Amino acid sequence: MPPIPSPGNGNADIMRGMTLRAGLIGFGLAGRYFHAPLLTAAGIELRYVTTSRTQELASVHRDATALDSAQALIARDDIDLVVIASPNPLHVPQARSALLAGKHVVVDKPISITATEAQSLADLARERGLMLAAFQNRRWDSDFLTIRKLLQAQRLGQIVSFRARWDRFRPAIADRWRERDEPGSGMLYDLGSHLIDQALCLFGRPDWLQADVFVQRQAGVVDDGFEILMGKGSLRISLGVGSLAGPGDFRYCIHGMQASYLKQGLDPQEDQLRAGMTPLDEGFGIEPREQWGTLLSTTSSQRETIPAERGRWLTFYESVRQSIAGGTAAPVAADEARNMLELIEAARRSSRDGRRIVF
DSSP, rough: OOOOOSSSTTHHHHTTTTOOOOEOOOHHHIIIIIIIIHHHTOOOEEEEEEEEHHEEEEEEEEOOEEEHHHHHTOOSSSSSSEEEEEEEEHHHHHHHHHHTTOOOEEESSSSOSSHHHHHHHHHHHHTTOOOOOEOOOGGGGEEEHHHHHHHHHTTTTTTTEEEEEEEOBBBSSSSSSSSSSTTOOOOHHHHHHHHHHHHHHHOOOOOOOEEEEOOSSSSSSSOEEEEEEEETEEEEEEEEESSSSSSOOOOOEEESSEEEEEEOOOSHHHHHHTTTTTTTTTTTTOOGGOOEEEESSSSSSSSEEEOOOOOOOOHHHHHHHHHHHHHHOOOSSSHHHHHHHHHHHHOOOOHHSOEEEOO
């Protein structure tokens, strides 16, 4: 793949060691605690942030300047990269504007609400010779990296069942856009984006899908849970989210012909970032030993505790730097985001029509 050109002197300067300059749209949970610290840790200069919380921004990123609109940020000629961490309905228009302005772009998941929109952004980025990446940070979770290592080493043998869940007990409906009846809201787009993306990374596109997307909480107006069953040959993949589920269930439960892997607990990086740790701190991304998963032999009583790989969301933005500077592939290409959105759309159709969707 040839190097990705950039407007002005962006790529050439980065290749000579100059700092990649970024602007961040949105300073909510994702912008404040995920993107901003990861950008800084990856050696990317955070120059501008769209936010009204100027004092909070100054307290954690004193060299960044607050702007009052996405349009003002995109129009800046002293940034190379625009990072979009705004509500889902704004992702496509803001990403399109940034690409048309000659900027490389990272969009928080989901990159768009429909697969067609994701494809249109991918086409535009290619036409402009710009990098476009979807922020799927959960590919670098501690437990998911551990699972990938186990599967690559064929420790479980042929996989026949993969189950991943993200259950929480949140009976109260929060006053935020994700809980409102707006395009792209609800758990299928929120946590479903992660679970489906992980399944695609491991196994590729399924042969078929059947789903139940539902609302369980009183006064809920958007989906707060779902169950998705997918098949690929003899493999069965089960993905689920519940908002009224107490603790105790397995996060991952994987069965193979040689062994099974059982894992509880969540990757620690989100909690660490919200507690003020940085991705460069010693101990960042390391799961406590009591959360390590267990490998169970199918032919004997042998049990083995599997040390968790270190979670490393920072890899995403390090790969963004490499992609812009040297023309390597984006860490999560828009085409991959489109594939994930095709399954989200299929899950909604399946649940609405009460039928299996065959691909």
